[in-house]
Amino acid sequence: MARWALISGLRGDLEAYEAIQTDLRHTRRVDTLFVLGDVIGPERECNALLERLQQPRRGDLQPHCLYGWWEEQLLAERGYRGGRRADALRLSQGEAAVDALLQAVDPAHMNWLAALQFGFIELDCALLHGSSAAVDDSLGPDSSPLLLLDRLTRMDVNRLFTARSGQQFRLELSGGGIGSQVRDLEGQRQHQQSVPQRQVIGIGAGVHYTIYDPGSDRLDFFIAGTKPKQRARGFA
Amino acid sequence: MAHAVISCLHANLAALEAVLADIDQQGIDTITCLGDLVGYGPQPNEVVNLVRERQIPTCQGCWDEDIIEGLNACDCSYPSQLAERRGQLAHQWTADQLSEENRAFLASLPMSLWRDRQLFVHGSPNSQHEYLLPDMDAFAALERVESAGAETLFCGHTHRPYVRELRDGSIRVRVRQTPGEPAGVAEAEDRELRLPLRRIINAGSVGEPRHGNTHATYVIHHEDTNAVEIREVPYDVERTCRAIVDAGLPPIFAWRLRHGFEYAERADDASHVCER
Amino acid sequence: MSQTLLISGPPGCGKTTWILNRIQSHSGPCGFLRLAGYPDEGLLQARDGGIDLAWLQDQCPGLLDLAEPDQALAPRPANLLALIELPQFQPPTDSGLAGVDRRVIPQLEALHLSPDEHLHFGRDHLLPRQDTLDFSSLQALERNLAGSVWDPASLSSFWFELVNGAYGDVYRAKALMNLPDGRAFFCNWMVSREGSQFLPLQTTASPDGRPQRLSRLVVQGKDLDPAAIEVTLADCLLSDALLELEQARLRQQEAPSHPSPAA
Numbered sequence: 001m002a003r004w005a006l007i008s009g010l011r012g013d014l015e016a017y018e019a020i021q022t023d024l025r026h027t028r029r030v031d032t033l034f035v036l037g038d039v040i041g042p043e044r045e046c047n048a049l050l051e052r053l054q055q056p057r058r059g060d061l062q063p064h065c066l067y068g069w070w071e072e073q074l075l076a077e078r079g080y081r082g083g084r085r086a087d088a089l090r091l092s093q094g095e096a097a098v099d100a101l102l103q104a105v106d107p108a109h110m111n112w113l114a115a116l117q118f119g120f121i122e123l124d125c126a127l128l129h130g131s132s133a134a135v136d137d138s139l140g141p142d143s144s145p146l147l148l149l150d151r152l153t154r155m156d157v158n159r160l161f162t163a164r165s166g167q168q169f170r171l172e173l174s175g176g177g178i179g180s181q182v183r184d185l186e187g188q189r190q191h192q193q194s195v196p197q198r199q200v201i202g203i204g205a206g207v208h209y210t211i212y213d214p215g216s217d218r219l220d221f222f223i224a225g226t227k228p229k230q231r232a233r234g235f236a
Numbered sequence: 237m238a239h240a241v242i243s244c245l246h247a248n249l250a251a252l253e254a255v256l257a258d259i260d261q262q263g264i265d266t267i268t269c270l271g272d273l274v275g276y277g278p279q280p281n282e283v284v285n286l287v288r289e290r291q292i293p294t295c296q297g298c299w300d301e302d303i304i305e306g307l308n309a310c311d312c313s314y315p316s317q318l319a320e321r322r323g324q325l326a327h328q329w330t331a332d333q334l335s336e337e338n339r340a341f342l343a344s345l346p347m348s349l350w351r352d353r354q355l356f357v358h359g360s361p362n363s364q365h366e367y368l369l370p371d372m373d374a375f376a377a378l379e380r381v382e383s384a385g386a387e388t389l390f391c392g393h394t395h396r397p398y399v400r401e402l403r404d405g406s407i408r409v410r411v412r413q414t415p416g417e418p419a420g421v422a423e424a425e426d427r428e429l430r431l432p433l434r435r436i437i438n439a440g441s442v443g444e445p446r447h448g449n450t451h452a453t454y455v456i457h458h459e460d461t462n463a464v465e466i467r468e469v470p471y472d473v474e475r476t477c478r479a480i481v482d483a484g485l486p487p488i489f490a491w492r493l494r495h496g497f498e499y500a501e502r503a504d505d506a507s508h509v510c511e512r
Numbered sequence: 513m514s515q516t517l518l519i520s521g522p523p524g525c526g527k528t529t530w531i532l533n534r535i536q537s538h539s540g541p542c543g544f545l546r547l548a549g550y551p552d553e554g555l556l557q558a559r560d561g562g563i564d565l566a567w568l569q570d571q572c573p574g575l576l577d578l579a580e581p582d583q584a585l586a587p588r589p590a591n592l593l594a595l596i597e598l599p600q601f602q603p604p605t606d607s608g609l610a611g612v613d614r615r616v617i618p619q620l621e622a623l624h625l626s627p628d629e630h631l632h633f634g635r636d637h638l639l640p641r642q643d644t645l646d647f648s649s650l651q652a653l654e655r656n657l658a659g660s661v662w663d664p665a666s667l668s669s670f671w672f673e674l675v676n677g678a679y680g681d682v683y684r685a686k687a688l689m690n691l692p693d694g695r696a697f698f699c700n701w702m703v704s705r706e707g708s709q710f711l712p713l714q715t716t717a718s719p720d721g722r723p724q725r726l727s728r729l730v731v732q733g734k735d736l737d738p739a740a741i742e743v744t745l746a747d748c749l750l751s752d753a754l755l756e757l758e759q760a761r762l763r764q765q766e767a768p769s770h771p772s773p774a775a
Binding site for chain 1: 362370371373374375376377378379382383396397398399400401402403404405406407408409410411412413426427428429431447448453466468
């Protein structure tokens with residue numbers, strides 16, 4: 001059965017990417033690699049990683065990439081988002097960060113970046129950088145369960161994989177319900193609704209990555225280049 | 237104190253006058269309007285003028301936005317090519333009619349209004365174009381109210397008035413995450429979120445009712461008892477129908493209004509097989 | 513033993529439906545002929561334009577078209593059930609075969625048809641009565657829609673408006689309409705019935721351009737407004753560009769390993 005590797009937040013770090021590829025090649029029996037955005041960032045020159053993603057080396061697992069928050073900022077600043085610019089970045093980190101981001105990515109990569117998708121739907125899973133609401137939606141283990149349930153409902157999926165928070169977590173909606181009473185011109189009706197058995201999964205960032213087996217629903221969190229404690233790492 | 241909420245006037249002067257008279261008759265002087273002052277109906281300037289004269293606090297609807305943004309179509313998804321063509325025709329006609337002053341007024345409208353913890357929007361707190369239907373997923377409905385920080389959400393846009401109460405909600409979650417590095421023991425933690433009681437009140441439509449008959453609808457919120465009354469007001473439909481035809485709008489608009497069918501209904505699937 | 517029946521009645525009384533049932537319950541070969549009928553005072557017959565024959569042939573493969581001159585000369589198969597449909601507003605003055613409208617006889621003779629029995633809706637108790645209305649005056653409107661393809665949701669809206677009186681007081685409407693996915697529907701409505709029939713034809717075209725089959729709208733009623741119907745039709749029918757867009761989407765969905773189920 002197919003197993004997926006999910007990574008994000010490389011932000012130009014080719015070494016981290018190579019460490020993950022090495023991990024996957026040697027040990028993990030993975031056949032699909034999803035890159036949930038943030039392959040670029042302002043900290044370092046990103047061109048080598050971008051080239052590697054577009055032209056995988058022999059032995060690399062072919063990456064399937066989405067755009068993330070950093071790509072969104074760059075695309076906006078370079079005029080690929082109508083009138084919008086990298087306002088969110090400018091507001092949170094200042095003009096210098098915008099300049100650094102522009103410097104980090106060769107304009108020759110813009111067409112490839114502009115063609116990236118917002119999300120993938122695979123089986124009953126949504127693979128997104130942020131959430132179904134927006135690319136900057138940061139979902140974590142402490143997010144309001146009501147908000148998480150809404151994000152799942154919007155995509156009508158049972159599993160939502162998110163990367164924006166950078167955290168690795170599995171949050172399972174395990175129970176509960178709500179009563180609803182509607183009154184309109186036709187009269188009044190009551191309805192009781194249960195919480196569906198759905199999950200939100202944070203896949204981590206950088207060398208922290210996730211392996212998912214959709215057949216068994218088994219999920220494992222890894223750190224590339226380290227040997228995990230055997231007994232500790234997985235939970236189905 | 238009682239407070240009237242009106243929505244979706246759609247340039248129907250006779251309906252607006254009847255609703256305002258009904259509100260006045262009850263001695264209510266607080267009115268809030270949830271937008272869509274124009275679109276489809278024959279009296280856009282007259283209706284905007286009346287709302288301005290009465291100084292009714294108003295938030296912007298999707299039609300108001302589209303008229304000032306110069307879009308050719310309202311984003312509210314058209315259910316069919318026919319509905320889209322008619323909508324575009326109505327948009328063009330309205331844009332041609334509207335005075336500069338009234339256009340500026342529509343442009344000045346806020347997306348939302350607050351009164352204490354009551355929030356007033358056209359569609360939903362997320363968007364003027366989102367429909368909060370009475371039977372939508374209860375958790376998603378509650379999320380709209382709760383994420384906005386409101387206790388009661390007043391909305392319109394669907395043209396069907398309703399009052400929805402969401403209560404006794406709870407969500408239990410089991411969270412597992414890896415503490416520290418390298419990937420350590422996955423510890424499970426169970427949590428429960430108790431959800432607060434929240435209400436969504438849809439004001440229906442003054443100018444383009446979609447609830448099965450031709451009466452204008454709006455709601456009255458009695459703030460002392462927290463009771464909500466859905467009001468139906470008959471008005472001179474024929475007056476508006478004559479104005480539609482006199483204005484040169486398609487006669488089919490008059491026919492639809494006269495029969496209580498909205499201008500662009502969600503059509504049944506033509507491939508539905510009805511065996512008689 | 514062969515039998516030739518002449519079935520007459522006013523519009524929408526259920527002639528074609530009754531004929532379809534007879535054909536489907538007959539074990540041997542069947543033939544069909546639709547006569548045009550004659551206008552009565554103030555009552556116009558709508559030209560059917562082949563809708564009934566196309567619908568019946570779709571439902572009953574092998575149905576003989578008795579209007580074909582070749583059929584008339586060919587030897588008739590044994591045990592042939594020949595059904596002749598005649599729109600006729602007023603009940604016959606005489607009972608039985610004596611009541612057959614004399615004006616149709618030369619046409620029947622030319623086609624070598626001689627009815628053994630004549631049944632008229634509203635007169636003969638063998639036939640259902642519930643849809644047989646008394647018409648005082650009637651207009652007819654026909655619109656050839658050959659090559660036209662509908663936006664499906666718009667067809668639903670138009671039909672709703674049509675039968676609910678937006679374009680005049682409609683008593684009867686029937687049509688064969690094309691959808692972009694290659695299906696065609698027999699749309700059928702009668703004032704005495706609740707709800708419309710939308711019956712899919714067995715034969716479908718490939719979703720590739722405009723289908724080459726009969727497509728037609730026939731409406732009977734009072735104060736009909738053909739100009740308003742034309743305005744709405746123009747907003748409902750798909751342009752070449754939109755048709756291609758929609759069909760390209762459908763073709764893409766039809767990956768060979770996943771035949772897309774009919775929506």
